[in-house]
Amino acid sequence: MGRPVKVEDSVLFKKLSDVFREVGYEGASLAILSAATGLKRASLYHRFPGGKEQAAREVLVCAETWLTDHVLLPLASDGPPEVRIRAMVQSLDAFYSGGRQACLLNILSSPGPDRGPFAALIEHAFTAWIAALAAALVDAGIDPERAGLRAERAVALVQGTLVLSRGLGTTRPFETCLASLELELLASEPGEMGKPS
């Protein structure tokens, strides 16, 4: 066995992220994280003195950076709204591997009344995502209130079709969702999104 070499942060975070997305936070033991990254447990503690919780938090922060770069900034660019939204859709397709990989925002959120150690990060990510999407819709001439509802609904659809794709064992729901997302977000009719009144 040769001399151990430093593991780059980018590949480290990628592998940690994959584990959390595959087996969840509680299911991700240090043994599994160690095997996946190639780092021994003690080395993981060197990188993350706070243990698994700190590792998950930093992975989440890393994911939020990705969200900012690939979703929020494109949505806030000065191009035509349909182009910005299309960029978001393509990024989401890649990020979730066409529906095969779960969302950290779902995986790392604790269901219980105590919202868990990552509640603030997760809430911030969802809020920023929805706000950026709504802003793009407003730029497209959509009423601000309706834009907010549509944006929130779109994020819920992405999350829900990920859940459904996993449960049904097929990526079709997620693919269908992404395929119709742009047209649906920019539709001019009140459609099925409008307030019932």
Added chain:
Amino acid sequence: MGRPVKVEDSVLFKKLSDVFREVGYEGASLAILSAATGLKRASLYHRFPGGKEQAAREVLVCAETWLTDHVLLPLASDGPPEVRIRAMVQSLDAFYSGGRQACLLNILSSPGPDRGPFAALIEHAFTAWIAALAAALVDAGIDPERAGLRAERAVALVQGTLVLSRGLGTTRPFETCLASLELELLASEPGEMGKPS
């Protein structure tokens, strides 16, 4: 301490279900399950020789029975479609405590490529739910293909707004979803659901 009394199955399943929905499958240790149910670990093994996995499986079966009684059968009744759908919405509102409690179908599904021990049960539940909803929409005069897409989309929206409600720390997304679900499902216009072509 008095003589131990038998714990009824109905309350046992309810308490086990609550734990799984609160802390997830991996997070639900036998110590937690024991504390929540009032049964010692050995007693849990007496009821569930297969351990935690069997307990979760039986809880899931119990949930599917609930789904059949409160969602599938009402959807398949011979009343007007809007009444049937309204019954489903009210049942969902109660089952998820207005968006405060997670869905076992999401919680117990393993994200990874190996779909986990409950994949078949979860897939069956989602499939039956979508099929029953689609059948009600067909009865309402909606084109079968569109009915299937709308039904799948509605289930995804329920799951997604549950995820979002948890992440945002408010039940509003789930409530908004339920409030507009009936009108949206039965809308006569192509709406935002139609195929892009």
Added chain:
DNA sequence: GTCTATAGTAAGATAGAC
């Protein structure tokens, strides 16, 4: 920065008394 080695704790699971 990574490793081996190890302590201490919590987990899943079983045996046998009542």
Added chain:
DNA sequence: GTCTATCTTACTATAGAC
């Protein structure tokens, strides 16, 4: 049907060598 007691394994975390 529930309990106490125990076993074995797996996990988290730390110490110290290289």
